[in-house]
Amino acid sequence: MSNIDILVSEVGPRDGLQSIKSIMPLEAKKAWIAAEAAAGVREIEVGSFVPAKILPQLADTAEVVAFARTIPGLQVAVLVPNAKGAEAALKSGAHKLTLPLSVSETHSLKNLRRTHDQVIEEAKAIVAMIRELPEDQRPHFEGSLSTAFGCTLEGPIPDAQIARLAGRLIEAGCDEVGLSDTTGYADPRAVKHLTRLVRGVVGDDKLTGIHLHNTRGVGLANVLAALDVGLTTVDSSLGGLGGCPFAPGASGNIVTEDLVFMLEAMGLKTGIDIEKLVACRTILKEALPGEELYGFIPDAGVPLGFKPASA
Amino acid sequence: MSNIDILVSEVGPRDGLQSIKSIMPLEAKKAWIAAEAAAGVREIEVGSFVPAKILPQLADTAEVVAFARTIPGLQVAVLVPNAKGAEAALKSGAHKLTLPLSVSETHSLKNLRRTHDQVIEEAKAIVAMIRELPEDQRPHFEGSLSTAFGCTLEGPIPDAQIARLAGRLIEAGCDEVGLSDTTGYADPRAVKHLTRLVRGVVGDDKLTGIHLHNTRGVGLANVLAALDVGLTTVDSSLGGLGGCPFAPGASGNIVTEDLVFMLEAMGLKTGIDIEKLVACRTILKEALPGEELYGFIPDAGVPLGFKPASA
Numbered sequence: 001m002s003n004i005d006i007l008v009s010e011v012g013p014r015d016g017l018q019s020i021k022s023i024m025p026l027e028a029k030k031a032w033i034a035a036e037a038a039a040g041v042r043e044i045e046v047g048s049f050v051p052a053k054i055l056p057q058l059a060d061t062a063e064v065v066a067f068a069r070t071i072p073g074l075q076v077a078v079l080v081p082n083a084k085g086a087e088a089a090l091k092s093g094a095h096k097l098t099l100p101l102s103v104s105e106t107h108s109l110k111n112l113r114r115t116h117d118q119v120i121e122e123a124k125a126i127v128a129m130i131r132e133l134p135e136d137q138r139p140h141f142e143g144s145l146s147t148a149f150g151c152t153l154e155g156p157i158p159d160a161q162i163a164r165l166a167g168r169l170i171e172a173g174c175d176e177v178g179l180s181d182t183t184g185y186a187d188p189r190a191v192k193h194l195t196r197l198v199r200g201v202v203g204d205d206k207l208t209g210i211h212l213h214n215t216r217g218v219g220l221a222n223v224l225a226a227l228d229v230g231l232t233t234v235d236s237s238l239g240g241l242g243g244c245p246f247a248p249g250a251s252g253n254i255v256t257e258d259l260v261f262m263l264e265a266m267g268l269k270t271g272i273d274i275e276k277l278v279a280c281r282t283i284l285k286e287a288l289p290g291e292e293l294y295g296f297i298p299d300a301g302v303p304l305g306f307k308p309a310s311a
Numbered sequence: 312m313s314n315i316d317i318l319v320s321e322v323g324p325r326d327g328l329q330s331i332k333s334i335m336p337l338e339a340k341k342a343w344i345a346a347e348a349a350a351g352v353r354e355i356e357v358g359s360f361v362p363a364k365i366l367p368q369l370a371d372t373a374e375v376v377a378f379a380r381t382i383p384g385l386q387v388a389v390l391v392p393n394a395k396g397a398e399a400a401l402k403s404g405a406h407k408l409t410l411p412l413s414v415s416e417t418h419s420l421k422n423l424r425r426t427h428d429q430v431i432e433e434a435k436a437i438v439a440m441i442r443e444l445p446e447d448q449r450p451h452f453e454g455s456l457s458t459a460f461g462c463t464l465e466g467p468i469p470d471a472q473i474a475r476l477a478g479r480l481i482e483a484g485c486d487e488v489g490l491s492d493t494t495g496y497a498d499p500r501a502v503k504h505l506t507r508l509v510r511g512v513v514g515d516d517k518l519t520g521i522h523l524h525n526t527r528g529v530g531l532a533n534v535l536a537a538l539d540v541g542l543t544t545v546d547s548s549l550g551g552l553g554g555c556p557f558a559p560g561a562s563g564n565i566v567t568e569d570l571v572f573m574l575e576a577m578g579l580k581t582g583i584d585i586e587k588l589v590a591c592r593t594i595l596k597e598a599l600p601g602e603e604l605y606g607f608i609p610d611a612g613v614p615l616g617f618k619p620a621s622a
Contacts, residue, residue, distance in 0.1 A: 155616030185614040187576035188535050216614075217569035217607030218576075220532040224499050228539075258528035265498035265529075296528030303496040303527075305466030 005268040005309070007043055007233040008260060009209065010036055012284075013064065014045040014079055015253055016241030017057045020291055026060045028287035030067045033074075035283055036238065039276035040310070041256075043075035044068065045098070045235070049085035065092040081112050083125035089139070090129055096140040097130075099123055100180065101169060103162050104151030107182075111146075120168050127173030143169030144178040144211065148194055150185035159197055166198045166207075176206050178233075181222070184215020184252065188225035195229045209233030212254050214240065214294075219254035220262055227268070234259060238277070239284055240294030255295040257281075264308035271310050274302060316579040316620070318354055318544040319571060320520065321347055323595075324375065325356040325390055326564055327552030328368045331602055337371045339598035341378045344385075346594055347549065350587035351621070352567075354386035355379065356409070356546070360396035376403040392423050394436035400450070401440060407451040408441075410434055411491065412480060414473045415462030418493075422457075431479050438484030454480030455489040455522065459505055461496035470508055477509045477518075487517050489544075492533070495526020495563065499536035506540045520544030523565050525551065525605075530565035531573055538579070545570060549588070550595055551605030566606040568592075575619035582621050585613060 013033060017024055024032075033044055046068045047061030061078060068076040077096035080086040089097050101119045102108035108116060123143055130138050145166060150156045166177045179194055191210070199207050210226045212219050212235065223234055237253030260272045278298050285293065302308075324344060328335055335343075344355055357379045358372030372389060379387040388407035391397040400408050412430045413419035419427060434454055441449050456477060461467045477488045490505055502521070510518050521537045523530050523546065534545055548564030571583045589609050596604065613619075 150614050150616065152615055155614070183614070184611065187573055189577040215607065215611045216572060217566065218531050218573045220529050221535045221573060224532045224535050255528065261527060262498055262529045262532060266500040296526060300495065300526045303461050303466070303494070304463055305461065 003269065004042065004271040005232070006227070006263050006270055007209075008041060008256060008263070008270050008272060009043040009045065009077065009233055009235045010041050010238060010256055011045040011211070011235045011253060012237035012239070012241050012256070014048050014058065015235075016237045016239075018048060018055050019242045020057070020288065022288050022291055023057050024287050026063055028283060029060070029064050032238075032280060032283045032287075033064070033068050034071060035280040036277065037071045037074045039280060040270070040272035041277070042073065042271060043077055043096070043233075045077040045079065048079035048081070049088040049092075050079075050081050062088060062092045065089075065094050069093055080126070082114070082122045083129065086126040086129060090133065094139055096142065097126065098142045098144050098178070099126060099174075100144045100146045101165060102146045102151070102182070103157045103165050104147040104154045106153045107147045107151045110153070116165060120172050123169060123172040123174060131173075140175050141173070142176045142178050142209075143172070143174040144180045145169075145198070146180040146182040148179045149181045149190050150183055152183050162194065163197055163201045167201045170202045170206055176208065177202055178209045178211060179207070180211040181213055184213035186212060186222045187218055188221050191222045191225040192229050195226065195231060204230065207231070209235065211235040214252045214254045220258060223254065223259060223262070239281055241284065241291065252294070257295045257297040261297045261302060264310060265306070267309045269309045273310070274308060314580065315353065315582040316543070317538070317574050317581055318520075319352060319567060319574070319581050319583060320354040320356065320388065320544055320546045321352050321549060321567055322356040322522070322546045322564060323548035323550070323552050323567070325359050325369065326546075327548045327550075329359060329366050330553045331368070331599065333599050333602055334368050335598050337374055339594060340371070340375050343549075343591060343594045343598070344375070344379050345382060346591040347588065348382045348385045350591060351581070351583035352588070353384065353582060354388055354407070354544075356388040356390065359390035359392070360399040361390075361392050373399060373403045376400075376405050380404055391437070393425070393433045394440070397437040397440060401444065405450055407453065408437065409453045409455050409489070410437060410485075411455045411457045412476060413457045413462070413493070414468045414476055415458040415465045417464045418458045418462045421464070427476060431483050434480060434483040434485060442484075451486050452484070453487045453489050453520075454483070454485040455491045456480075456509070457491040457493040459490045460492045460501050461494055463494050473505065474508055474512045478512045481513045481517055487519065488513055489520045489522060490518065491522040492524055495524035497523060497533045498529060499532050502533045502536040503540050506537065506542060515541065518542070520546065522546040525563045525565045531569060534565065534570060534573070550592055552595065552602065563605070568606045568608040572608045572613060575621060576617070578620045580620045584621070585619060
């Protein structure tokens, strides 16, 4: 983060690809990741260590990680649904592991087939595995509070429940927690409220990132709210690819291209070159014919006389 | 504004219709305006008093105003390009007149075929006509600073030029100035900056509204920035219909449905019922077959357990 203000964490190769039917060939994934890294993206969630029968789209995650690790300066992140997935992730040498914990227990049972207590046990088991590694080889381990802004099955989740689960993740040994609007329910007031609530429990340094969807069009307004309360890492997906296949109607990560435009226009350095970023879409279009890509900047272009902060 | 926090000003019947080729029949315009008013919309810009040969889509504005004035509690707004248009507007009995002044003189010459000095002279002539009316019949008169966030022909416009023109509009007798992102160039930082700049010249009470486009996907983030600096009126267009036909690539007002969702989710009362608002789209779809409508809320619906502020 030394020379950037906001870390844009690209999650398309994981959250994007898991939500579509097409399977992207390994070579295209490599090309995509390399191109985004070359555009200046510093962190990419490249896959998820889930059984191939559940998400065949991500069956090659270990190979993707192996490739991504060869790119200098790139933080290689993966999702792990449980300790078994974490074991594979550790073996792969990923730099960052994220374990989702649905604050809605109904969603947790549907998505991970585990109760809250069971997910916390998985977190503890993952921490134990990580601590067996030499200190300089330990990945960053995040517990992500998914459905934090409400659940398509349960509706709003009580503050106390979210706060308690955030605390339990840190107690279990997570380095950090994250807020995740899995369902696209967030609004700017809720983003500020939940950030303050969770930071009050875990400390400011243990909540720095947010994962937002644009399901209801307010994704970038939610980013602005997140910036206002001091969050510094924002997940997004190239072309807005993605969503959660287990939360109906929850498709649509915020679009990396538009996010980077907004941040750079506001004077916040992302380190990312917008033109090179937009050019990465060609790889998606060729490898995923028929999949719809979103985003305004790719069509509209930047304003005449635009001066990005990172330039 | 007594029982609402934010005034959502629907501009679709003017800014939306002027930017599309189809001509909406008068009866459909009436149905649209009546339906939005019934959904709780308090202000609608129903047309523009421009020559029919330039914008045949708006040739029936006088009749639309006559109808809209019969709706109790509705503030009926119109655009006027010059004193001649204002004369017709005054005759129609519109409650609010907006004269656009492009802060980019190049755009002003293209859009209104007038220099800045000439537009200011028009403003003075309009004020003179208004002041001839009995006090209780005088409409509210706004000078709108269009291309305020940059021009597709000139690029960024210097602060000093914007500040000077805002001051001249107030000196000419406008009740208020407004900020207009005609080109979709705004970002949240610029919204805050320009609002403070112009308010510093004209006073807080003489700049309360903003007109934003979603050309680059950051429209609602820009609204959030506007709220942060105390603006209370936000223009938008049902289904995102519209844009400026004289600024290439500038299409796309922010979507009323999504705007109302964001505001109500944040606890800000608009007085508008989202379901009834979304239902108004049927009128557009039937009267404008082939025209694309935008918006996320109409597809995604509101979150489970959603509690709008106005309920």
